[in-house]
Amino acid sequence: MEAISGDTAVEIVTTIFVLSTMFSMGVKLSVTQLFGALRDRQLLTKSLAVNLVAVPIAAYLLVRTVSVGPAYATGFLLLAVSPGAPFGPKFAEISDSDIAFASGLMAILCLLSVVTIPISLVVLAPGDVVVDPIAIGRMVLEIQIVPLIAGLGLSYLYPELGERMYAPIQRLSDVSFVGLIAVLLAVYSGELQSLVGTGTLGLSAVVVAISLLLGYGFGGPVRERREVLATTTTARNAAVALFIATAGFSDPTVLTVVLGFSFVSVIGAGALASAWR
16 A cells, blocks of 8 residues: 555545534534624724735735745745634633634635635735635635535535534544644654744734734724734634645645744734633
8 A cells, every 4th residue: 555645644634524524513503692693894904804814915025025935925925815714713702802703704714714714815925826726715615615615505504413513523523633733743853943944934024013012903992803803813714724725726835834824823823812712
């Protein structure tokens, strides 16, 4: 039997993680939460502007100012243009904020990302990096939107079945996440070490700080929603960014940068949520 290569193992585990994560998110999310996030149109408009426009532009300006290599810039921008992290509701729970708003906003950002991610990459990626927007849009649709909608539909049509399925699917998501980290560290440990001294982690910290300030500043007068927008904006969607980096780009540096940036963003948002609690 032919041995599975490291890259193939990363792609398999990433696929399992993303599919299980998005499906469990859909099962847990109620239609009421989804439409609840749409009621405050002014806050929703600000939330979308910050997540879909402001953070990607800030990341783009940073990589242009510092002038990093194309692969580093691509990985950095890939995570920056990927909104709707599944960690958003968890951070809202940690900070004792508005979990319903966090869940609804997360779902809306995920649904819009099938269009915004490929367009943003085409506009912002370095000129010598080839981006196939149709292929990337199809990836986002298949790996993120389809399982999310399937979970939503199941919880709406068969709520009892959804409740029974949530725990094992969520457990699969948790286990595959740990497995993904282990596989990534085993396969790309050398590449991760190479990030030290490149300025990538420093740039990631700057984008995290900008995201926090933008989210908190545009989150409106209600503390619970202001905190949600700050942490949701900061914790970019590493799940879909890792999948695109693995399946859509041959240079492993892109995946390595996404991984390093995601660590910084999740740690930053998690630490702030804990402090707010």
